[in-house]
Amino acid sequence: MDFTGKIVVVTGGANGIGKETAREFSTRHAAVAIVDRDEKAGTATAQALAAAGGNVHFFPTDVGVRAQVEKLIPAIVSKFGGIDILINNAGIQRYGSVLSTPEELWDEVMSANLKSAYLMSRYAVPEIRKRGSGAIVITGSVQSFGAVVNSVAYVVAKHGLLGLTRAMALDHAKDNIRVNLVCPGATDTPLVRNVAAASDNPQGLLDACASIHAFKRMIRPEEVARVIVFLASDLASFVTGDAVMVDGGMMIACGGMGFQESGTGAGKN
Numbered sequence: 001m002d003f004t005g006k007i008v009v010v011t012g013g014a015n016g017i018g019k020e021t022a023r024e025f026s027t028r029h030a031a032v033a034i035v036d037r038d039e040k041a042g043t044a045t046a047q048a049l050a051a052a053g054g055n056v057h058f059f060p061t062d063v064g065v066r067a068q069v070e071k072l073i074p075a076i077v078s079k080f081g082g083i084d085i086l087i088n089n090a091g092i093q094r095y096g097s098v099l100s101t102p103e104e105l106w107d108e109v110m111s112a113n114l115k116s117a118y119l120m121s122r123y124a125v126p127e128i129r130k131r132g133s134g135a136i137v138i139t140g141s142v143q144s145f146g147a148v149v150n151s152v153a154y155v156v157a158k159h160g161l162l163g164l165t166r167a168m169a170l171d172h173a174k175d176n177i178r179v180n181l182v183c184p185g186a187t188d189t190p191l192v193r194n195v196a197a198a199s200d201n202p203q204g205l206l207d208a209c210a211s212i213h214a215f216k217r218m219i220r221p222e223e224v225a226r227v228i229v230f231l232a233s234d235l236a237s238f239v240t241g242d243a244v245m246v247d248g249g250m251m252i253a254c255g256g257m258g259f260q261e262s263g264t265g266a267g268k269n
């Protein structure tokens, strides 16, 4: 996969999955716009990729804020000359049931995870259209299909991204723009590390994150990034409106991993 001449925008590109996605595209000769609200990490990531020979620039932006996105897209076009590929990856994880999620938290989660993808697409699609074809990849989650306890706003936002993916895939097929969702399981990024660090039992939480996959380890962020890159590439030329699991078999395990092995399962056969 070679992206020479292509301009790629990666939101949430300062850290984690987005950072590795920016690296994968840059290594494959794309020009990369890293978009993130974390100015320190965004600057460091862009500098590191540029030092490795990449054509990479950091654009500090809160992608949940329309006024900022509205200014961002012309700034990217002015810097690089257009947009071919948009990776809507920015997101945050917050916890609570409907009873323990105040309105402000609900809005915060929707803004960072869902509204951001709508806003970025709204302003980037006209630019991608000008190029004649392109691709959008959105980072959903296994929680785009399943739910976990005490995560209502996140689950709803990630389910919403599945709808956004499907709706945009239909609306923009005529523009030769493909839209797909990538759905990771527990990935070893600052998002998960920070949640673990704030818990009563950090190592226990990390072990639990590993145990939910058939491979009994967390996903490495570059393993998600490479699927994103594939979906954005011409190798995936007839793939649109789809959701690709990168979950190490998590979602196929009915009743949990190791249920039968442990010998505790009723009705073994």
Ligand SMILES: NC(=O)c1ccc[n+]([C@@H]2O[C@H](COP(=O)([O-])OP(=O)(O)OC[C@H]3O[C@@H](n4cnc5c(N)ncnc54)[C@H](O)[C@@H]3O)[C@@H](O)[C@H]2O)c1
Pocket (backbone or CB within 6 Å): 011, 012, 013, 014, 015, 016, 017, 018, 035, 036, 037, 038, 041, 061, 062, 063, 064, 089, 090, 091, 092, 093, 111, 112, 113, 116, 139, 140, 141, 142, 183, 184, 185, 186, 187, 188, 189, 190, 191, 192
């Ligand atoms: N790590 C996991 O286990 C996991 C699993 C499934 C899905 N995801 C999703 O993958 C995506 C990336 O997550 P990650 O694990 O790399 O997290 P991360 O925290 O390591 O990186 C996310 C980046 O998004 C940025 N960001 C968040 N809100 C923003 C906003 N409003 N404007 C601009 N930048 C913003 C953050 O500053 C950060 O740099 C998220 O959408 C997340 O929900 C992560």
